[in-house]
Amino acid sequence: MLFWNMTxxxxxxxxxxxxxxxxxxxxxxxxxxSLPAYELVYETYGTLNAEASNAVLVCHALxxxxxVAGYYADKPKSLGWWDNLVGPGKPLDTNKFFVIxxxxxxxxxxxxxxxxxxxxxxxxxxxAFPFVTVEDWVNVQTRLAxxxxxxxxxxxxxGSLGGMQALDWTLRYPDRVRHGMVIAAAPKLSAENIAFxxxxxxxxxxxxxxxxxxxxxxxxxxxxxxxLARMLGHITYLSDxxxxxxxxxxxxxxGHKFGFGVxxxxxxxxxxxxxxxxxxxxxxxxxxxxxxxxxxxxxxxxNGDLQAALARAKADFFVASFTTDWRFSPERSRELMFGLLxxxxxxxxxxxxxxxxxxxxxxxxxHYHAAMRAYFQNIEV
Amino acid sequence: MLFWNMTxxxxxxxxxxxxxxxxxxxxxxxxxxSLPAYELVYETYGTLNAEASNAVLVCHALxxxxxVAGYYADKPKSLGWWDNLVGPGKPLDTNKFFVIxxxxxxxxxxxxxxxxxxxxxxxxxxxAFPFVTVEDWVNVQTRLAxxxxxxxxxxxxxGSLGGMQALDWTLRYPDRVRHGMVIAAAPKLSAENIAFxxxxxxxxxxxxxxxxxxxxxxxxxxxxxxxLARMLGHITYLSDxxxxxxxxxxxxxxGHKFGFGVxxxxxxxxxxxxxxxxxxxxxxxxxxxxxxxxxxxxxxxxNGDLQAALARAKADFFVASFTTDWRFSPERSRELMFGLLxxxxxxxxxxxxxxxxxxxxxxxxxHYHAAMRAYFQNIEV
Numbered sequence: 080m081l082f083w084n085m086t087x088x089x090x091x092x093x094x095x096x097x098x099x100x101x102x103x104x105x106x107x108x109x110x111x112x113s114l115p116a117y118e119l120v121y122e123t124y125g126t127l128n129a130e131a132s133n134a135v136l137v138c139h140a141l142x143x144x145x146x147v148a149g150y151y152a153d154k155p156k157s158l159g160w161w162d163n164l165v166g167p168g169k170p171l172d173t174n175k176f177f178v179i180x181x182x183x184x185x186x187x188x189x190x191x192x193x194x195x196x197x198x199x200x201x202x203x204x205x206x207a208f209p210f211v212t213v214e215d216w217v218n219v220q221t222r223l224a225x226x227x228x229x230x231x232x233x234x235x236x237x238g239s240l241g242g243m244q245a246l247d248w249t250l251r252y253p254d255r256v257r258h259g260m261v262i263a264a265a266p267k268l269s270a271e272n273i274a275f276x277x278x279x280x281x282x283x284x285x286x287x288x289x290x291x292x293x294x295x296x297x298x299x300x301x302x303x304x305x306x307l308a309r310m311l312g313h314i315t316y317l318s319d320x321x322x323x324x325x326x327x328x329x330x331x332x333x334g335h336k337f338g339f340g341v342x343x344x345x346x347x348x349x350x351x352x353x354x355x356x357x358x359x360x361x362x363x364x365x366x367x368x369x370x371x372x373x374x375x376x377x378x379x380x381x382n383g384d385l386q387a388a389l390a391r392a393k394a395d396f397f398v399a400s401f402t403t404d405w406r407f408s409p410e411r412s413r414e415l416m417f418g419l420l421x422x423x424x425x426x427x428x429x430x431x432x433x434x435x436x437x438x439x440x441x442x443x444x445x446h447y448h449a450a451m452r453a454y455f456q457n458i459e460v
Numbered sequence: 461m462l463f464w465n466m467t468x469x470x471x472x473x474x475x476x477x478x479x480x481x482x483x484x485x486x487x488x489x490x491x492x493x494s495l496p497a498y499e500l501v502y503e504t505y506g507t508l509n510a511e512a513s514n515a516v517l518v519c520h521a522l523x524x525x526x527x528v529a530g531y532y533a534d535k536p537k538s539l540g541w542w543d544n545l546v547g548p549g550k551p552l553d554t555n556k557f558f559v560i561x562x563x564x565x566x567x568x569x570x571x572x573x574x575x576x577x578x579x580x581x582x583x584x585x586x587x588a589f590p591f592v593t594v595e596d597w598v599n600v601q602t603r604l605a606x607x608x609x610x611x612x613x614x615x616x617x618x619g620s621l622g623g624m625q626a627l628d629w630t631l632r633y634p635d636r637v638r639h640g641m642v643i644a645a646a647p648k649l650s651a652e653n654i655a656f657x658x659x660x661x662x663x664x665x666x667x668x669x670x671x672x673x674x675x676x677x678x679x680x681x682x683x684x685x686x687x688l689a690r691m692l693g694h695i696t697y698l699s700d701x702x703x704x705x706x707x708x709x710x711x712x713x714x715g716h717k718f719g720f721g722v723x724x725x726x727x728x729x730x731x732x733x734x735x736x737x738x739x740x741x742x743x744x745x746x747x748x749x750x751x752x753x754x755x756x757x758x759x760x761x762x763n764g765d766l767q768a769a770l771a772r773a774k775a776d777f778f779v780a781s782f783t784t785d786w787r788f789s790p791e792r793s794r795e796l797m798f799g800l801l802x803x804x805x806x807x808x809x810x811x812x813x814x815x816x817x818x819x820x821x822x823x824x825x826x827h828y829h830a831a832m833r834a835y836f837q838n839i840e841v
Contacts, residue, residue: 110716110718111718112718210718210719267709268709269700269703269704269709270700270703270704270706270707270708270709270724270726271695271698271700271703271704273709273724273726273727274691274694274695274703274726274727274730275695277691277724277726277727277730278688278691278692278695278730280720281687281688281691281731281734282663282688284720285684285687285688287668303666306662306666307659307662307663307666307688310655310658310659310662311659311692313655314652314655314656314659317652319650319651319652319786322650322651322652322655323650323651323652325651326651327651328648328649328650328651328654328757335491335755337491337492337493337591337751338591339661339665339747339751342754342755343651343654343658343754345651345654345655345658346654346655346658349655349658349659350662353662366720370718370720373723373724374716374723376709405700405786
């Protein structure tokens with residue numbers, strides 16, 4: 080499986096332009112709400128073949144977007160979040176595949192979400208935006224596939240929350256996906272995962288600038304809540320080891336300051352990440368997305384029996400986990416892998432040594448990418 | 461080491477009354493500040509023998525206090541935080557030992573702290589209260605020992621931050637302690653530990669009701685920041701397994717609510733713990749104490765060489781850790797243990813199977829308490 084043509088050139092998909100698809104058919108959502116119409120922002124890389132058999136859908140995680148690869152003409156540094164994976168000659172080779180990235184419904188990068196104008200009021204949806212779930216996102220993605228003329232994906236993949244969407248595709252649309260690729264994910268959140276999400280949500284909900292979710296009309300943003308949520312998130316994305324190696328107990332200015340400013344490098348890093356995130360991400364999207372994470376549980380309607388829930392799948396699977404990922408540990412991926420195997424499905428499982436924790440799925444570790452490359456090479460189109 | 465007299469009765473020290481010691485000698489603090497005078501609130505259990513050779517000091521952790529054992533006459537449910545350990549016939553047997561609990565300087569249970577009146581202004585110290593460190597606490601504890609006529613402790617012990625104080629005693633006052641008992645602690649915080657503390661601090665510091673630390677004069681309390689800090693803390697006190705067992709994905713009312721109230725039992729638990737804590741604990745004490753945790757590092761003045769730093773110790777040691785404690789993992793206790801052993805010191809080390817995570821040190825696990833009992837039985841007085 081680890082064959083890798085070392086001479087293959089890895090280059091960028093280059094300049095990309097996001098596109099927008101309008102959908103005027105009402106969509107009913109799992110939480111009981113609905114949207115009369117909506118837009119999805121997406122990007123594509125490579126060319127759809129005549130049989131439309133080479134399409135690959137990349138699903139994004141909590142803070143990701145449709146911008147998976149390449150860069151924008153006016154922003155040369157705006158590399159897509161999985162640019163190291165997707166491109167001509169890269170593991171997900173755009174010379175072979177037609178790759179799609181899409182911003183989820185409820186997102187804040189252009190798809191219809193809480194920041195969008197509610198046609199009924201002429202004001203941003205805010206707190207009135209309906210709850211969305213992983214299943215809703217996948218339902219909406221099937222409409223985008225229809226719109227693009229794609230009956231069946233060669234593969235649907237994603238890391239973390241993106242992996243959950245890939246898994247859901249294989250369970251509820253088994254005839255529309257040939258390969259499910261579930262990376263650094265879990266079949267459901269643990270109590271500890273939910274706990275971290277809840278602290279992050281409480282930080283936002285209790286920020287006086289949140290205004291019950293309708294902060295847009297007050298001209299403010301719950302910057303502080305978002306900042307705390309992101310700082311906390313970053314702790315769970317890294318491993319204890321990665322933090323020790325990257326920051327350790329290094330002091331920013333040599334000595335202890337005996338004040339509540341920054342003493343340690345790790346504090347400075349968290350402040351930077353928190354401030355940056357709070358400057359562009361929408362708080363309502365954050366809230367909705369963490370709830371979608373919490374609720375995801377394919378076994379819920381199967382009396383908690385994961386194996387029974389997975390019986391619906393027909394796809395082949397690639398499942399990967401990272402040794403130091405304590406947010407979604409290898410144990411959780413193995414649970415998924417065994418559940419799939421017990422249903423007689425083909426599963427390639429890679430448990431990868433990496434010090435970088437949950438974030439590993441975004442990095443271009445040589446073994447990880449070699450495994451991905453080999454798997455994609457074996458997909459027939 | 462695991463001998464345990466099963467017939468020994470375990471009973472309570474009964475009704476206890478806190479006492480207050482006044483100190484009128486100025487104390488210079490490590491952070492550069494000083495206090496002209498201060499009070500310490502403490503409790504004692506058992507009787508100091510004629511040679512004053514049976515005294516044991518119990519140091520408390522972040523949210524602990526001087527109230528280690530027994531209960532208050534008017535509050536029968538006000539059991540001390542280590543009541544399962546301390547009492548007649550209990551592992552730390554008050555028939556043999558004279559046990560002292562003391563609220564640390566900067567605390568909020570009666571010892572001089574940010575809530576106390578600053579004699580220079582007639583108002584609460586608030587933001588003007590000086591920074592305190594583990595070393596300052598230990599220095600102050602030596603004064604309490606002098607005041608009580610105790611030249612040398614039979615043992616100084618504590619869990620978590622309390623264990624760090626016990627360790628500091630053995631290093632800077634090697635002639636004043638015969639046994640150092642360091643439980644569920646670490647020789648210093650990791651980057652991840654500091655990161656969690658920093659998120660908790662930022663939650664408090666950014667609460668609009670914090671008022672730069674002088675919230676007392678505004679008649680408010682940064683309830684929300686404290687609540688977030690405590691919710692986050694509780695995640696790190698439990699283990700993933702303990703949370704899974706105790707709460708799992710159990711829904712409070714059966715179904716998903718598609719709202720931002722409580723869906724899962726774990727959320728309810730965190731809210732309860734956060735609300736309770738925010739109702740009584742002082743935010744400035746929380747801030748100061750987490751900084752004391754971050755700064756503690758006996759090897760700091762030894763070029764990071766822990767073994768060299770430990771060479772000052774003369775005591776015998778009891779070091780204990782718990783398998784599922786991911787806040788201060790067994791690896792960190794082993795680091796301490798090996799450092800002590802390489803200095804030729806006597807070390808008893810117990811690595812205890814427990815599902816309860818960091819909180820295990822507060823529980824009465826049978827093997828843990830048997831190990832403690834045996835160690836205390838072997839201490840000569």
